[in-house]
Amino acid sequence: MPAAPSLPRVGISSCLLGEPVRHDGGHRKQPTLLDEFSSQIEWVASCPEVELGLGVPRETIQIELQQGSLALMTHDSRRDITDSMRSWAQQRAAALAAMNISGYVFKARSPSCGVGSVAIVGGGHDGTGLFAAELIRQLPNLPVVEEDQLATHSARQAFLEQVRRYATSTG
Ligand code: SF4
Numbered sequence: 001m002p003a004a005p006s007l008p009r010v011g012i013s014s015c016l017l018g019e020p021v022r023h024d025g026g027h028r029k030q031p032t033l034l035d036e037f038s039s040q041i042e043w044v045a046s047c048p049e050v051e052l053g054l055g056v057p058r059e060t061i062q063i064e065l066q067q068g069s070l071a072l073m074t075h076d077s078r079r080d081i082t083d084s085m086r087s088w089a090q091q092r093a094a095a096l097a098a099m100n101i102s103g104y105v106f107k108a109r110s111p112s113c114g115v116g117s118v119a120i121v122g123g124g125h126d127g128t129g130l131f132a133a134e135l136i137r138q139l140p141n142l143p144v145v146e147e148d149q150l151a152t153h154s155a156r157q158a159f160l161e162q163v164r165r166y167a168t169s170t171g
Contacts, residue, residue: 007042008167013107014047016147021047023058030147036156048112048131052088063111065123072130089134102167106132108146115146
């Protein structure tokens with residue numbers, strides 16, 4: 001019997017899969033999205049903050065504009081974790097590229113995972129989380145989306161089509 005064709009791999013923020021990895025031990029599972037995509041793609045989950053070793057529960061973190069540069073800071077203890085997150089993100093993004101992922105669904109507004117929706121303290125505008133920014137830097141044509149943008153069936157199908165096209169063009 002011929003082997004079943006492999007499904008495109010798509011990265012996802014772990015909390016959107018229902019994993020209890022948020023700072024308060026919660027998750028943001030997306031049942032409709034998961035039901036619709038489960039037979040058509042293979043998920044590859046990452047939680048940057050847990051994989052960096054920040055633990056659950058953990059202090060919240062935020063991106064701040066400091067003297068013209070972005071810094072990732074813990075909220076209360078004021079630890080600067082910019083360099084450690086950037087270093088982890090470089091390695092994780094390279095590993096995901098080597099796995100031939102064909103898309104990524106990011107959690108909106110997260111200072112690690114958000115894409116264009118993240119509050120920049122002192123910046124007066126929204127920006128992109130440090131892990132998402134590094135993945136986009138390494139894979140600039142990768143289809144990426146935040147879960148908020150997949151609220152309708154037509155939006156989900158349009159993203160799936162982008163993923164399939166990317167998988168075909170890179171496979
Ligand atoms: S948004 Fe990203 S860093 Fe935050 S809990 Fe979800 S996967 Fe982890």
